[in-house]
Amino acid sequence: MWVPLAINAVMSMVAYHVCVRLIPGMKENFIKAGMAGKDLNKPPEEKKLIPEGLGAVCGCVFLMVMFLFIPIPSFITMATLDNQFVHLLCALLSICCMILLGFSDDVLDLRWRHKLLLPTMASLPLLTVYFASGGLTSVLLPWPFRSEARQIIELSVLYYLYMALLAVFCTNAINILAGINGVEVGQSVVIATCIIVHNLIELAGTNWQQHLFSLYIMLPFLAVSMALLYHNWYPSEVFVGDTYCYFAGMTFAVVAILGHFSKTLLLFFIPQIINFIYSTPQLFHLLPCPRHRLPRYDNKTRLLNMSYASYNPTTVHPVVMTTLRLLHRLGLVRIEVITNGVEEERMNNLTVINLVIKLIGPVSEPVLTSLMITIQVTCSILAFTIRYWIAGFFY
Amino acid sequence: MWVPLAINAVMSMVAYHVCVRLIPGMKENFIKAGMAGKDLNKPPEEKKLIPEGLGAVCGCVFLMVMFLFIPIPSFITMATLDNQFVHLLCALLSICCMILLGFSDDVLDLRWRHKLLLPTMASLPLLTVYFASGGLTSVLLPWPFRSEARQIIELSVLYYLYMALLAVFCTNAINILAGINGVEVGQSVVIATCIIVHNLIELAGTNWQQHLFSLYIMLPFLAVSMALLYHNWYPSEVFVGDTYCYFAGMTFAVVAILGHFSKTLLLFFIPQIINFIYSTPQLFHLLPCPRHRLPRYDNKTRLLNMSYASYNPTTVHPVVMTTLRLLHRLGLVRIEVITNGVEEERMNNLTVINLVIKLIGPVSEPVLTSLMITIQVTCSILAFTIRYWIAGFFY
Numbered sequence: 001m002w003v004p005l006a007i008n009a010v011m012s013m014v015a016y017h018v019c020v021r022l023i024p025g026m027k028e029n030f031i032k033a034g035m036a037g038k039d040l041n042k043p044p045e046e047k048k049l050i051p052e053g054l055g056a057v058c059g060c061v062f063l064m065v066m067f068l069f070i071p072i073p074s075f076i077t078m079a080t081l082d083n084q085f086v087h088l089l090c091a092l093l094s095i096c097c098m099i100l101l102g103f104s105d106d107v108l109d110l111r112w113r114h115k116l117l118l119p120t121m122a123s124l125p126l127l128t129v130y131f132a133s134g135g136l137t138s139v140l141l142p143w144p145f146r147s148e149a150r151q152i153i154e155l156s157v158l159y160y161l162y163m164a165l166l167a168v169f170c171t172n173a174i175n176i177l178a179g180i181n182g183v184e185v186g187q188s189v190v191i192a193t194c195i196i197v198h199n200l201i202e203l204a205g206t207n208w209q210q211h212l213f214s215l216y217i218m219l220p221f222l223a224v225s226m227a228l229l230y231h232n233w234y235p236s237e238v239f240v241g242d243t244y245c246y247f248a249g250m251t252f253a254v255v256a257i258l259g260h261f262s263k264t265l266l267l268f269f270i271p272q273i274i275n276f277i278y279s280t281p282q283l284f285h286l287l288p289c290p291r292h293r294l295p296r297y298d299n300k301t302r303l304l305n306m307s308y309a310s311y312n313p314t315t316v317h318p319v320v321m322t323t324l325r326l327l328h329r330l331g332l333v334r335i336e337v338i339t340n341g342v343e344e345e346r347m348n349n350l351t352v353i354n355l356v357i358k359l360i361g362p363v364s365e366p367v368l369t370s371l372m373i374t375i376q377v378t379c380s381i382l383a384f385t386i387r388y389w390i391a392g393f394f395y
Numbered sequence: 396m397w398v399p400l401a402i403n404a405v406m407s408m409v410a411y412h413v414c415v416r417l418i419p420g421m422k423e424n425f426i427k428a429g430m431a432g433k434d435l436n437k438p439p440e441e442k443k444l445i446p447e448g449l450g451a452v453c454g455c456v457f458l459m460v461m462f463l464f465i466p467i468p469s470f471i472t473m474a475t476l477d478n479q480f481v482h483l484l485c486a487l488l489s490i491c492c493m494i495l496l497g498f499s500d501d502v503l504d505l506r507w508r509h510k511l512l513l514p515t516m517a518s519l520p521l522l523t524v525y526f527a528s529g530g531l532t533s534v535l536l537p538w539p540f541r542s543e544a545r546q547i548i549e550l551s552v553l554y555y556l557y558m559a560l561l562a563v564f565c566t567n568a569i570n571i572l573a574g575i576n577g578v579e580v581g582q583s584v585v586i587a588t589c590i591i592v593h594n595l596i597e598l599a600g601t602n603w604q605q606h607l608f609s610l611y612i613m614l615p616f617l618a619v620s621m622a623l624l625y626h627n628w629y630p631s632e633v634f635v636g637d638t639y640c641y642f643a644g645m646t647f648a649v650v651a652i653l654g655h656f657s658k659t660l661l662l663f664f665i666p667q668i669i670n671f672i673y674s675t676p677q678l679f680h681l682l683p684c685p686r687h688r689l690p691r692y693d694n695k696t697r698l699l700n701m702s703y704a705s706y707n708p709t710t711v712h713p714v715v716m717t718t719l720r721l722l723h724r725l726g727l728v729r730i731e732v733i734t735n736g737v738e739e740e741r742m743n744n745l746t747v748i749n750l751v752i753k754l755i756g757p758v759s760e761p762v763l764t765s766l767m768i769t770i771q772v773t774c775s776i777l778a779f780t781i782r783y784w785i786a787g788f789f790y
Contacts, residue, residue, distance in 0.1 A: 029503040034429045056499065060513075063492060067519040074527050085527060086481055089520060093488045097458060100495045104451065107502050108424040118455075124462040125484060132469050132480060 001203075001212060004073040008216050012223035015065045019058055019227030023238060027051045030238075035106060039236060041180060041297045041304060041365050050236060053106035055244025058224040059099035062247075065220045066092055073216070083133055084213055090129040091217060091254040095247065097122040098171060102246035116168060122250065123167035126257055127160050136260075142394035163257050170265075171249035173272035175242060176279055177352060179294025180304070181234040182369045185225055187271070188248040190376040192222040194268045194383065195255065201388075207260065214255040221251050234366040267383035271376050275352040278332075282350050286320045287311055293349035295357055295368070303362035306354045310338060310346040334358055396598075396607060399468040403611050407618035410460045414453055414622030418633060422446045425633075430501060434631060436575060436692045436699060436760050445631060448501035450639025453619040454494035457642075460615045461487055468611070478528055479608055485524040486612060486649040490642065492517040493566060497641035511563060517645065518562035521652055522555050531655070537789035558652050565660075566644035568667035570637060571674055574689025574748060575699070576629040577764045580620055582666070583643040585771040587617040589663045589778065590650065596783075602655065609650040616646050629761040662778035666771050670747040673727075677745050681715045682706055688744035690752055690763070698757035701749045705733060705741040729753055 030036060030051035038047045070088050101118045104110060110118075137159035138152040155162070178184045196218050199211040225248070231238045256265035266273070282289035288309050295304040313321055324347065327333040332355065338344040348354045356371060357363060363371070425431060425446035433442045465483050496513045499505060505513075532554035533547040550557070573579045591613050594606040623639065626632045651660035661668070677684035683704050690699040708716055719742065722728040727750065733739040743749045751766060752758060758766070 026503070029505075032504070033502050035502070060495070060499070064516050067492075067516050070520060071523040071526070074523070085523075086484065089481065089484045089488055089524075092520070093484055093491060096488060096491045096495060097462075100455070100491060100498065103495065103498065103502075104455070107428045107430070107498075108421070109427070110424075121459050121462050125465060125487070128466040128469070129484075131466070 001208070004076055005212065005215060007072055008069055008219050011065050011069055012219040015061055015220050016223040016227050019061045019224045020230055022061065023054055023057055023227065023231050026054065026057050027238060030054065033107075035241075037239065039181070040292070040294065042235070043297075043299060043302060046235070050239055052239040053103065053241030053243050054228065054231070054238040055240040055242075055247055056099065056103045056106075058228045059095075059102075059243060059247045061227075062220050062224045063092065063096055063099070065223075066217070069216065069220070084209065086129060086133070087213055087258045088216065090125050091258060094122050094126050094167075094254050095250050098246045098250035099243060102241065102243035105246070106241040106243050115172065119168045119171045119246070119250065120164055123164050123253070123257075126167070126254060127163055130163065130257060131160075140395060144394075163262070166257065166262055166265075167250065167253040169276070170253040170269070171246045173269060173276055174249050175245035176283070177272055177275045177372075178245065179292065179351070179353060180365055180369050180372075181236040182229060182232050183353070183372050184240050184245055184248075185229040185232050186369060186373045187376050188244075189222065189225050189229055190373060190380060191252060191268045192218055192225060192248075194380045195252070195265070196222065197384075198261065198264055198387070199259075202261075210259040210261075214259040214261075217251060217255050221248075234369060264383075264387050267387055268380060270379040270383060271352060271372075278352060278355065279350050281320055281324070282309070286317060287324070287347070287350075290349065293351050293354070295353060298362065301362060303364055304357060304368055305362050306334065306348040306357045308336070308346040309349050310344050312343060313345050314343065332358075396603070399471055400607065400610060402467055403464055403614050406460050406464055407614040410456050410615050411618040411622050414456045414619045415625055417456065418449055418452055418622065418626050421449065421452050422633060425449065428502075430636075432634065434576070435687070435689065437630070438692075438694060438697060441630070445634055447634040448498065448636030448638050449623065449626070449633040450635040450637075450642055451494065451498045451501070453623045454490075454497075454638060454642045457615050457619045458487065458491055458494070460618075461612070464611065464615070479604065481524060481528070482608055482653045483611065485520050486653060489517050489521050489562075489649050490645050493641045493645035494638060497636065497638035500641070501636040501638050510567065514563045514566045514641070514645065515559055518559050518648070518652075521562070521649060522558055525558065525652060526555070535790060539789075558657070561652065561657055561660075562645065562648040564671070565648040565664070566641045568664060568671055569644050570640035571678070572667055572670045572747060572767075573640065574687065574746070575760055575764050575767075576631040577624060577627050578748070578767050579635050579640055579643075580624040580627050581764060581768045582771050583639075584617065584620050584624055585768060585775060586647060586663050587613055587620060587643075589775045590647070590660070591617065592779075593656065593659060593782070594654075597656075605654040605656075609654040609656075612646060612650050616643075629764060659778075659782050662781055663775060665774040665778060666747060666767075673747060673750065674745050676715055676719070677704070681712060682719070682742070682745075685744065688746050688749070690748060693757065696757060698759055699752060699763055700757050701729065701743040701752050703731070703741040704744050705739050707738060708740050709738065727753075 030053060031049060035053050036049045036051045039050050074085050098119065101122065105115065137156050138154045140152050174184055174188060177187060196215065199214045199218065202208065202211040228240060228244065232240055252265060256262040281287045288311050290309050293307060296307040298305050324333060324335065328335045334348050336346050338346055348358060353372065356368065425448060426444060430448050431444045431446045434445050465480065469480050493514065496517065500510065532551050533549045535547050569579055569583060572582060591610065594609045594613065597603065597606040623635060627635055647660060651657040676682045683706050685704055688702060691702040693700050719728060719730065723730045729743050731741050733741055743753060748767065751763065
């Protein structure tokens, strides 16, 4: 068990160094291809062109490391086409497909329906392998709902639907908690670290093989992510693009599904879940959703402020309007009446990043990113508490 | 056996129609992303912007059809994680990886060393699966070399090297026989058809499972290629890009390696092999190699002429120079002395397309493409003759 894991760890370290060197080398290619943008959160004199979508470089290095690694466990154990090998192939297929989709999205600006359709497609091989390897679709009931006769509940098809939705959720959840230097990769690094810690703890358990499988994938992923973070941290030299967000999301979904710890994964996604729920009115276009919802940079104070979206309150559905006003009273949304003659109001864009600014006031970008990462770490500690302490009372 | 194959055929037909409709719909996205170029072989008044790299759309439709298909054979036979399923996963992983590489190349203009390194990497999972499924590495000797004691030769590691090189060769061979409307997809459609015919013949043989596996992949591939050809035929509305060439080449390599008919595949690649050998002096930079080697359009006659590369004969290696002059005498290369004071000569760019123009004179683009396709078909008939008639005398 330890030999392939040690080899994997060494390969991951090599991947980190390759990636750290390769990213600056590829910057020119991205800028030449027109894959570049200005950093909106910088003072005018520092607004240079930043290459966008460098997650693709990470993704390719990750795939290469994995391609070089997959023969090794089979070679050591001399097993022919064992389950773990098939799981690795299938995981890489789903991940590779998502990198392709993410990169296409960065280049071609795909539509929303593609963004929902394609992760579902990419998760199909995963579900097939889950099915073909006799995957469990039953869930243990927590004690308040459990009886002598009924300890588990069989979800069958619903469980597959749940897994497909998990893949779609993970790929998009990281993408919508974004917009300030280092926050996409930062949160992914925290989540990856949590998964690795969880896997290492569970290596001592009965399902150690599933967690070993997860480690094989998460270690190289963490390595290339750290390399990207090195270049993406404030002030960013490169942007990560949708490529990285999809790559990261699918990698998490894949290891959780094939490693059978999807509920634990969702615990590590608490900030993303809150952000998703908070964002729903804009995501489902119940309220206007501008293309970018990142905070607004104030040239005078050099701090980040909330960004706003304006709407006509009479055209918004009354239920949405009531909820919004309730959130306003609770201090979770700021609503302002626009006083320029027309009957319009504006609210802060519904992202957790804006919510943090609402609660603590204007703040500089590196402080805001650090704060977001701190929130992610705090929620992770909460997640471990729930998983290893509170869950014990129910299961 | 026939049920999954029939389902695959129906899905391929659907894929054709989806692809035919999707390609024009995606044109705008490609042009907006700056992935577009002018068609150099058209009169000035017809030189509009043509989107480049639409092979990516084909590739994605292909992947989706395959993702929807892979559960089906397992579902019908109720087999759990059988060899064929693993082979399909692994084939798709290599193909998906090449589509990603091809698309990156179209967007980012990768270097030559990446173009050789990455297909080698992408073929690694393939070789691992070949190894893990107890792949044969011995070759039957033809009768002049055979004796009672020695009927087969064991190639072991050399056979894996051969397979990796096959993948690199196939992915690049189609890419270098390119440059006129429809020729990349046209040759791929002919090769795909030949493989399908070969597979259908061999379905009656003992290795029918390997050929069934190949059909599962080749039918959807042929469908999306036909759809692309529909839009890429003269006058092209879209260009296929490196994406398509890599996608096609890897698909051929994958089915041939896992289907154990790599020697037969090479017979279908006769024009590409000749083109590769003819091109070597330029490909390996023994002679200057301009970025584009496609024929030159003559605005007056509206016909295609040979394109030339100029060089200084004193700086070229004497062996190369002697070979070139010999080819010139044989009528296979045109060498002209440039009479502008400097000591320079020029030769036609070493591609089979230029060679055809050398032999028959200036010609219009649709006629030239049709001629190239005719050559491909003629060579295919030769290939089938060798495979099913002449080979019988030796094996």
